[in-house]
Amino acid sequence: MRAYYYDNLEGDQRLPHDSGRAVDVEELKKLGVLYHHFSDVEDVNKLAKERGYKNRDEITVSPEKMGDVYEEKVKSFFHEHLHEDEEIRYIRDGHGYFDVRNKGDEWVRIFLERDDLIILPAGIYHRFTTDETNYIQAMRLFQEEPKWTPLNRSEELDSNEFRKQYTSQYLSL
Numbered sequence: 001m002r003a004y005y006y007d008n009l010e011g012d013q014r015l016p017h018d019s020g021r022a023v024d025v026e027e028l029k030k031l032g033v034l035y036h037h038f039s040d041v042e043d044v045n046k047l048a049k050e051r052g053y054k055n056r057d058e059i060t061v062s063p064e065k066m067g068d069v070y071e072e073k074v075k076s077f078f079h080e081h082l083h084e085d086e087e088i089r090y091i092r093d094g095h096g097y098f099d100v101r102n103k104g105d106e107w108v109r110i111f112l113e114r115d116d117l118i119i120l121p122a123g124i125y126h127r128f129t130t131d132e133t134n135y136i137q138a139m140r141l142f143q144e145e146p147k148w149t150p151l152n153r154s155e156e157l158d159s160n161e162f163r164k165q166y167t168s169q170y171l172s173l
């Protein structure tokens, strides 16, 4: 894992876009973003149990796996959105980027690779992209049924109860 401010420059979303300003784990924690490195899947099982996650699946995002819809999928993952639930991803192979908004509404880019696990809190604005290797395999954990409906950023979403809960807990101090 390595986190830094996104440079906001033009160019493919899959490029590093590293501004050179690093962000540490403590900064992420202040945004409600939790990071773990688990080389033993038993540790993931334990975390899942503690947080009430009963189900999981695995997704491979790559042109080989997705074929013609790959480019389209990569673009759609990159639309800024939030969920009314936590998003937990455990990277099994390859690497990619999760971008999250900070207090000042800047993008923080989080590079994740094998054995990295990230928890994005409900209500945080974020997006995902593969990197230049165009390959990542991840475990997606969910509590009951998958509730991953992405809600695209909009002014109306400011009054969403999950968004309001997130901003009051993490962005209002």
Ligand code: KMT
Pocket (backbone or CB within 6 Å): 059, 061, 077, 087, 089, 096, 127, 128, 136, 137, 138, 140
């Ligand atoms: C997401 O939430 O955008 C995804 O699940 C993308 C694939 S997981 C690395």
Ligand code: NI
Pocket (backbone or CB within 6 Å): 081, 082, 083, 087, 126, 150
């Ligand atoms: Ni998401």
